[in-house]
Amino acid sequence: MVHVQSLDPTASPLDYYGWELRRQREAHGLKQSQLGEIIFCTGSLVGQIETTKKVPTRDFSERVDAALGTDGLFSRLIGLVLRSQLPTWFQPYAEMEAKAAYISTYQAQLVYGLLQTEEYARAVLGVDHHSEPDDMVAARMERQRVLHRDQPPALWVILSEGALLLQIGGRDVMRRQLGHLLGFLDSPWVNIQVLPFARGQHTGMMGTFTLLRFDKDPDLFYTDGYDQGHMTANPQVIKERSVGYARLQASALSPEDSAALIARVMEERYGERLRTEEPGLA
Numbered sequence: 367m368v369h370v371q372s373l374d375p376t377a378s379p380l381d382y383y384g385w386e387l388r389r390q391r392e393a394h395g396l397k398q399s400q401l402g403e404i405i406f407c408t409g410s411l412v413g414q415i416e417t418t419k420k421v422p423t424r425d426f427s428e429r430v431d432a433a434l435g436t437d438g439l440f441s442r443l444i445g446l447v448l449r450s451q452l453p454t455w456f457q458p459y460a461e462m463e464a465k466a467a468y469i470s471t472y473q474a475q476l477v478y479g480l481l482q483t484e485e486y487a488r489a490v491l492g493v494d495h496h497s498e499p500d501d502m503v504a505a506r507m508e509r510q511r512v513l514h515r516d517q518p519p520a521l522w523v524i525l526s527e528g529a530l531l532l533q534i535g536g537r538d539v540m541r542r543q544l545g546h547l548l549g550f551l552d553s554p555w556v557n558i559q560v561l562p563f564a565r566g567q568h569t570g571m572m573g574t575f576t577l578l579r580f581d582k583d584p585d586l587f588y589t590d591g592y593d594q595g596h597m598t599a600n601p602q603v604i605k606e607r608s609v610g611y612a613r614l615q616a617s618a619l620s621p622e623d624s625a626a627l628i629a630r631v632m633e634e635r636y637g638e639r640l641r642t643e644e645p646g647l648a
Contacts, residue, residue, distance in 0.1 A: 373418070379446040380418050386443070388416045390434050405429040421451060421501045424508070448508040451501045455594035462586055462597070464512050468579035470522040470611055472561075472570040475532055477543060478523050480510050481550070481558075486543040489535030513556070522557045524611075524618050526570070530560065530631045541636035544628050551625050559618035560627050568617050569610035577607060 375385035391401050391412070398416070399409030407426065414420035427440035452460055463469065463480075471478050476490060484507055491502040512518060533540055550556040561568060578586040584599045587607050619627060 373416075378418075379443065379450045380421065383422060383440070383443050383447050384416045384418045386439070387412070387422075387430065390430075390436055390439075391416075394434055401430075401433065404433045421504065422447060423504060424448075445508060445511075448501075448505045451505045453594075459588050459595055459597055460509060462578055462588075463509065463576075465580060465583075466519050466578040467581045468520045468522075469576065470524075470579075471576040472524045472526075472574060472611065472614055473529055474526045474570060474574045476529055476534070476574075477525065477547065479506055480513060480521065481523060481547060481556075482506065482510075483539070483543050483546050485539050486534055489539060518555050520555050522559075522615075524559045524561055524570070524614050525624075527560055527562045527627075530628060531635065533636075537636045541632055544632040544636065547628055548625055548632075551621070557621050558624055558628075559615065559621055560624040561614060561618040562627070565617045569613045575607060577604070577611060 373381050373385040373388075375382040391398070394401075396404075397409065398412040402409040402412050405426070406429070411420060411426075415422045415426070422440070422444060424441070424444050427444040430436065430440045431438055449457060449460055469480075476482075477486065479487070482490070484503060487506045488499055488503050491506065492499045513521065530544065534543070547558055550558060561570070573589065575587065575589040578588065580586075584601075585604045585608075586597055586599050587603050588595055588597045618624065
């Protein structure tokens with residue numbers, strides 16, 4: 367007799383997704399293999415998702431909705447599921463980020479998560495998450511959907527020049543990542559500035575931080591830590607960091623000059639001609 371693993375749908379978003387997938391599949395009188403054939407995957411994958419051994423993707427969810435006529439149920443659930451794969455300490459920030467009307471961030475070393483390409487994100491997350499990079503990358507890509515809403519947040523990103531020079535994932539990955547940043551040059555809601563090394567000391571020297579503003583809720587300040595982040599709505603902190611961010615904006619290159627610098631670094635540091643060895647170098 368085949369043992370069917372029981373799930374507690376209240377345990378987590380992933381458990382609820384698996385429980386609901388099994389319930390809907392059985393209600394339609396389908397075996398796992400039969401559903402797999404309909405949505406172009408293996409029955410084994412369906413089983414792994416039903417038993418939470420595998421995290422579903424958005425594509426899988428959309429295909430299940432189409433196959434079972436579930437009116438977008440799984441497409442709505444997948445956002446919660448992927449967000450639950452983020453580190454526990456980061457989830458509150460991700461939830462508030464998704465609700466923000468205005469996001470302003472200073473990034474000291476890396477491209478901001480909402481602007482990362484998938485391969486850049488994989489290289490970053492693979493450093494500390496060797497066993498589950500696919501789930502972490504999917505969660506990060508899911509966060510980026512906020513930029514494609516009908517009413518996206520206004521996003522202002524200041525990157526240290528170091529974020530352009532720190533080679534993440536190799537030259538090809540960096541070239542495509544910088545090209546991705548240049549793609550936002552004409553966006554009405556995304557502004558990118560680069561803070562060059564030549565500016566010297568500045569108000570972001572304590573490290574990366576982000577300010578979230580909302581239509582109705584109080585502003586929030588967030589800063590990264592090694593094993594957890596810190597988020598506060600303390601008015602004094604918000605005031606001080608808002609002034610600090612305004613100073614960073616004044617010190618950074620304009621969006622147009624920043625794009626020119628990004629393009630120059632992309633060509634000179636990560637361009638095709640760098641693939642050949644220079645004479646005299648081992």
